[in-house]
Amino acid sequence: MTAASYFHLQGRDGEARTGALTTPHGVVRTPAFMPVGTAGAMKGLHWREVRDAGADIVLGNTYHLMLRPGAERIAALGGLQTFTGWNGPMLTDSGGFQVMSLAQLRKLSEHAVTFRSHIDGAKVELTPERSIEVQRLLGSDIAMQLDECVRLPAGRGDIERAMQLSLRWGERSKRAFESALPGYLLFGIAQGGDVAELRQASARGLVDTGFHGYAIGGLAVGEPQAVMLAMIEEVAPILPTDRPRYLMGVGTPEDILEAVARGIDMFDCVLPTRNGRHGMAFTRFGAVNLQNARHADDPRPLDEESAWPSTRSYARAYLHHLVKAGETLGAMLLSEINIAYYQTLMQDIREAIAQGTFQQFRQQTRANWARGDLPPR
Template identity: 55%
Template sequence: MATFPFEIKAREGAARTGVLKTARGDIRTPAFMPVGTAGTVKALYMDQVKQAGADIILGNTYHLMLRPGAERVKRLGGLHAFSGWSGPMLTDSGGFQVWSLSQLRKMDKDGVTFRSHIDGSEHRLTPARSIEIQADLLGADISMQLDECTDFPCSHEEALRSLELSLDWGGKSLGAFGQREGQTLFGIIQGSNFEDLRERSAKGVVSQGFGGIALGGLAVGEGHDQMCRTIDMTVPHLPDDKPRYVMGVGKPIDLVESVARGIDMFDCVLPTRAGRHGQAWTWDGPINLKNAQFAEDTSPIDAAVDCPASQDYSRAYLHHLIKAGEYLAPMILSWHNTAFFQALMAEIRLAISENRFEALRAHLSHRWAATKSRPKQD
């Protein structure tokens, strides 16, 4: 199977920085992928996403197959042309959304039948159909195997059954993917929070020969400490020469601690979702601009972030826009948050290359912990 060249440029402990080379451009790692669920990173123009520093974005199989339909996207030139994003794009398989959103889900050994959360219409997703949608119709640079997600917590027996099904679907996904130029496929490790199952799943996925390895079953309510433990029990079983991707993570502290454990890629809806709810992420931690304490605060959201949204609008103005219900508020905040997450990743990459990542990790952990102790103001 085709794989993208992955060159590791520098290391500090388990942390590493490098470049994943695709036909549509280089992806600097560690990389945070803004989520473009329905062919859009919510509230942003694609040129804003690019200017914020993103090398790659994520598209969503489940949502696009339901609306406007993957075949329609193909007729319109594929997801890159349809959305206006010319850089690399990763699509998820749809498995997580089937688990979290769909109605009347029926799982069997060959795939899953479900009803749309939009209109109740019935759909069938199999490993082959997921690959067809991602690679053929949407035109993803990186596709993900179809896997089954489990609830958290779940029993050892249920986690074992699920990971065995996901391994089988991984093989079928590889078979459907075949040999493709300019595209690759990542496998997904499951196993909940059980060490023996994470090892079993990791070894199984690695043996199948994917172009990259993802850790699934995280960001499902397990909490930061358990997430870190799960990464710790999984990474030792992964190859050094392939990118490692933790799916659905997460908060800035999650990113820093995951990088410290050897993870290369991330995605999360947090930057834009927080922006829609009046929250800005900054180098001093998150701030809720709905709070009255910002009504006359003339300082920018975060002057240390090189983005117009971060530097050119006062916190007082954002507070006003939020209270007035103006659309501009989530647009500015989503833009700023996206830029902040990219700035964080850029600083992490630079710190690793200069052998000061552990100092940065300690500094940010202390800085963000200090903000938690401040009394909340309404």
Template identity: 65%
Template sequence: MTEGPVEEKERGAIRKHLEAVPAMSDTDFAFAVHATDGQARTGAITMPRGKIRTPAFMPVGTAGTVKAMYASQVRDLGADVVLGNTYHLMLRPGAERMARLGGLHRFMRWDGPILTDSGGFQVMSLSALRKLDEQGVTFRSHVDGTAHHMSPERSIEIQGLLGSDIQMQLDECVRLPAEREAIEKAMRLSLRWAERCRTAFGEQPGKAMFGIVQGGDVPELRIESARALADLDLKGYAIGGLAVGEPQAVMLAMIETVEPHLPSTKPRYLMGVGTPDDLMRSVARGIDMFDCVMPTRAGRHGLAYTRHGRINLRNARHAEDTRPLDEASACEASRAYSRAYLHHLVRSDEILGMMLLTWNNLAYYQDLMAGMRVAITEGRLDAFCEETRAGWARAERDAAG
């Protein structure tokens, strides 16, 4: 999988171009905790492209777009940061092409911070005929079958070409349940890759590289991974390899296991999570950042998240329901369209239905995060979470008649 002189020359020219771009400001990456409530905390990550209020939910913009949303809508809902996917963007339109076009921010018209994942999870889950070794992973694209090689260094290089503000180390994610031997092997490989990613990332003022704690559902492996990554003194730390098939109780237990071993002065990011209840329980355990495709994917399949709980708009009982999803919401999609209309759009496979429900779902997620930030500041997170769950329960009882 070696590159020819033309490709290497082009990549070298792109790197020089990116290095010549002046910094947007003198602001470096910084994280500050403003208030705590038990293990929960609220604060902010400050970067040249803006401030990320924590706890934060990052809408997933897999291929340079948060599906069914304009970037301006996502920003207006209160999102400070979005996530881009290295695997998908390296395949289409390509990292080098993205750099020539001015980077992902310009490409998707998002001027705030962008976090990119390493591409490792998608390589493991989507690509065909993959081969993993110490150097990285060789795989064939799920799009057109072309061969690619992803090393820790190449992952960091791609994320740099995309122009992301927070970059993730390449890791190996093992789906649970799994044998301890496989979990331990993947954890140790991920630690070695973290060191290589740190070297490849170097010093980039205003940007950050996060490590990823692995170790499956084995507490001592999680602790070893967290401690080793903490020794690398990275800008932030993610907990990976959860929400991959294990029960919620296992996920929460692993957060409780890892949290004491991560630096309290660095942001903590729980990858790929989750439901509104997952978010509340994880924030209560000290998590600062989240991402998940759930609100956007649910919106495309007729499911709405609201303070009244989940509402399946495919259900026939909504066919003549003139109520909006949430009359008190500031989001137009939530308060201005009847459930009957949304039911009609969903059952008719109209694109507008997907757009409105995605809009509603992301609004609800951002409102939930904002509510938790205020509750932590006021020292009443437990009460906020109990009230939120009680609202869901009341709505379920009313729906059951």
């Protein structure tokens, strides 16, 4: 493969990397966390809040968008950016993970996966070629190959079968993507479960096929963190240094920090908004449960030193009240606070790598989390 012209590494500190990924709709600073707008919307948030928090790129999902409102409809309305109002880069997941989560409804073959829509029960066939077609209709800057994701724990035989199928589907996905407009990118997905040699074989196969970027899939699906990190260590050294590396569906702030230390550039996860809707805030002191009664009379904000207005302005007592009362505003505020924290973490990581102080930053950040939240007054 020739050197990538769309991804530029700007600094390294150990295995941690910082760079810039150029897409048709803008530049993504890496390491990057992509907030998840599964159906073309961020739950409880306006796009301006997501952008103001520091996000360069967001994620949409092929499976959900092809079922509702439909890829052809979105294309006719100008593509995802025009349709949703998000004026920046978008990555679309291929739908493979959602197919896994609907395993009781699916039928898998070499050609395709066939399943029943969770919306209306209609029969749907998804091939690698159709997945790419849908993503091109959506107009996503970064498309993902269709793969089969196996939930762990699983037997080696099932893991190897899915890994080999994903490699063949990756080749078909690449062929289907060949007529895409210049600048649009396709990522391959390394599978192999928790088996080191299968992960290595998958990574080598993907590199032989050749993609614009490489994702590590099939993790954060039930395995311990130590296993996830071990699999990253098996895969990352095989991947080209001039291509972005994406750890799919991850994760907690600690997961992200440790994955960056092992050479990962991109992340996505629903945790910031999902946990926000359930009364949990992420802060530099760790996770804070606003449902806890100890916050009921506490006038202090979550973090008076935060750069994000909602984090330093709203009293814990008020946030606790909103959560306990089931007020929509509580979910909205905590979701934006969490998205802002994740983006602040990524910005701090990028700056630390650029300055050559990532290891010190990593140690201090982990120490802050370990000390925990401020004691109640």
